[in-house]
Amino acid sequence: MIDEQDEFDEFSEAGEAEMDENKGLYEHVNITVDPKQEPLRIDKFLQNFRQNSSRNKISQTCRAGNVVVNGQIVKQNYRVKPGDQISLLLAHPPRLNVIVPQDIPVNIVYEDDDLVVVDKEPGMVVHPGFGNWDKTLVNALAFHFEKNGSKSDLDRVGLVHRIDKDTSGLLVIAKNEYALSFLAKQFFERKTRRLYWAFVWGNMKEDEGTITGHIGRHPKNRMQMHTYTDGSQGKHAVTHYKVLERFKYMTWVECKLETGRTHQIRAHFKHIGHTLFNDERYEGHTPLRGVNLPKYKQFIKNVFDILPRHALHAHTLGFIHPTTKQDLYFESSMPHDMADAVKKWRNYLEN
Structure with missing residues (x-):
């Protein structure tokens, strides 16, 4: 038995990539294990169950603490049993066509191997979509990562949350599957500070x-x-x-x-x-x-x-770092037009 639901509403419109800040970025899945299920590692069980999710994605989802069985977070070597109640939170960044890196100025306030924090200017769409296929924040970051030799692949991972085109302020972008899953859980559970x-x-x-x-x-x-x-x-x-x-x-x-x-x-x-x-x-x-x-x-x-x-x-942004587990907190000063x-x-x- 399985119950799949999107956590957020869809909102799309002509000429602007404005939508719910987290629309389609997370998927919450509840599974009741079949009574005839033989013991099996949960990572293999989920990979069989979610055939459209890669082995690495399932592994990083488990590592990030996004797999709960009978109310307890489990590791990827947990063996599922008949009747287990599994709760799975999957991060789903937008599925985009080939991202064209574009040399567009972007204000990066923090960056490491796991993530980047950006102070977005008003008027910039976050990611390509109907009416805005380029000149977006994602295009700018693709250029930045390519120029600096980053391993991030924005075709597969990246956006943890979004803000409207004409809203200015802070955004965090994940640079690998584990960081994406770890940060997604904090946004899903409303544990970030914004x-x-x-x-x-x-x-x-x-x-x-x-x-x-x-x-x-x-x-x-x-x-x-x-x-x-x-x-x-x-x-x-x-x-x-x-x-x-x-x-x-x-x-x-x-x-x-x-x-x-x-x-x-x-x-x-x-x-x-x-x-x-x-x-x-x-x-x-x-x-x-x-x-x-x-x-x-x-x-x-x-x-x-x-x-x-x-x-x-978007004035402030605070969250727990995926790898160091440190509490990171950022503030963006008032943009010039508002000031x-x-x-x-x-x-x-x-x-």
């Missing part, structure tokens, strides 16, 4: 709070995700936020996600009436109505010119 910075429209009433509501496809606009508070559709999603600074008609907030749904921050804040600043897809690209300030509309237009994308930044918008807003309110 904080986002966002600018949202309006002056939020509370200094901190939690937004809860299922997120699923919008009933009328398939390019948007929608918050269903009654749980009738979508998947459970929780966003915690804290106000960092108020600009009277815009608020700078810090967000911590309990879940990783498609456009979670963008959909949740729109739901509570505080759409992300200049988020065109979620109607955040027009000045807030009812504001009585001098030359307000012209001021907002000037800020839009400075910050021509939705104001969202310039803050300066302009402060000056506007002071004058």
Whole structure:
């Protein structure tokens, strides 16, 4: 008996490779061993069961602690028995065609034999997809690895998580099967430490709070995700936020996600009436109505010119290293476009 399920929703669209940050990257499989099964090493059992998974992938998945039998993590030499309950977490990086290395600047903040941490610029798609077959982060990394003699093969391994094209900030990319499996488990179990910075429209009433509501496809606009508070559709999603600074008609907030749904921050804040600043897809690209300030509309237009994308930044990233088991933690400073918008807003309110 087997129960296979994708952990995340699919979200694809023309002209942009935006989707759930982890869509299709993990597969959670539950197996009940047949009563007539003879004792067999679990790596061989899983390889027979998952014929599309290589021996090395199964081996590294076991090594990473992603195989659980009857509630206990087991090694690859464990012998399965009739009735065993097996839980398997497989990492599935996007299956891509031949990756063309391209000499594109990329800000690498950390790299070793197992992984690389990148501070992504806004406007860069993470990996090739419909409408964006090249000039992506993956193309840039392929060039970097080739130039520096890295053994990483981005056709088979790599992405552990994703962020939207116009979201800036930190990403970790695995460079081998073991690192991919080890990191995938941390993201799957929500054990990484990540904080986002966002600018949202309006002056939020509370200094901190939690937004809860299922997120699923919008009933009328398939390019948007929608918050269903009654749980009738979508998947459970929780966003915690804290106000960092108020600009009277815009608020700078810090967000911590309990879940990783498609456009979670963008959909949740729109739901509570505080759409992300200049988020065109979620109607955040027009000045807030009812504001009585001098030359307000012209001021907002000037800020839009400075910050021509939705104001969202992956500020922190923390995880356990696959090999050293050390706790790694990274912070990305506010990108120039968001920082310039803050300066302009402060000056506007002071004058």
